[in-house]
Amino acid sequence: MTRGETIQSKVHFKGQNDDFLIFLDDVETYKKWKSDKSIPLAHFISSFRIFHTHKQGVQGTLDAAAKGTLASEFGTENEDEVIKKILEDGTMQTTEMPARQGVTNESMSSMKSH
Numbered sequence: 001m002t003r004g005e006t007i008q009s010k011v012h013f014k015g016q017n018d019d020f021l022i023f024l025d026d027v028e029t030y031k032k033w034k035s036d037k038s039i040p041l042a043h044f045i046s047s048f049r050i051f052h053t054h055k056q057g058v059q060g061t062l063d064a065a066a067k068g069t070l071a072s073e074f075g076t077e078n079e080d081e082v083i084k085k086i087l088e089d090g091t092m093q094t095t096e097m098p099a100r101q102g103v104t105n106e107s108m109s110s111m112k113s114h
Helices: 027-035 067-074 079-089 106-111
Strands: 006-014 019-024 091-097
Touching: 006 027, 006 079, 006 106, 019 079, 027 079, 067 079
Parallel strands: none
Antiparallel strands: 006 019, 006 091
C-alpha cells in the first residue's frame, strides 16, 4: 500500500430519523460475527462509538450520537444494544482513501536537480 493509503470500512444504518455509523477494523471478523455472535465486538469494531450524520447518509458530518438520539431511534440508551442492532441490520460500506500526494520532504525539494 502506498504511503497514507488506507481502506475505511463502516456499517451504515438508515433509521427513521437519522443515519448511524459504526466503524470497523476487521471486516472478515465482522462477517464471521454475523453468524457467530460469540465473537466479541472488540475484535472487529474500531471503537464503541456510534456516529450519526444528521440525515446526510454515509457522507455527512459525523457527530457522536447522544443518548437521547439513540433512545428516540432505537428505544434504548444502551450503546451495546444499539451497536449490535446497527451491525445486524445495517449495510457495510468500504471506502478507499487515496495515498497522499506531493513533495515527500519539503526541506529536500530545493536540493533536487531537475
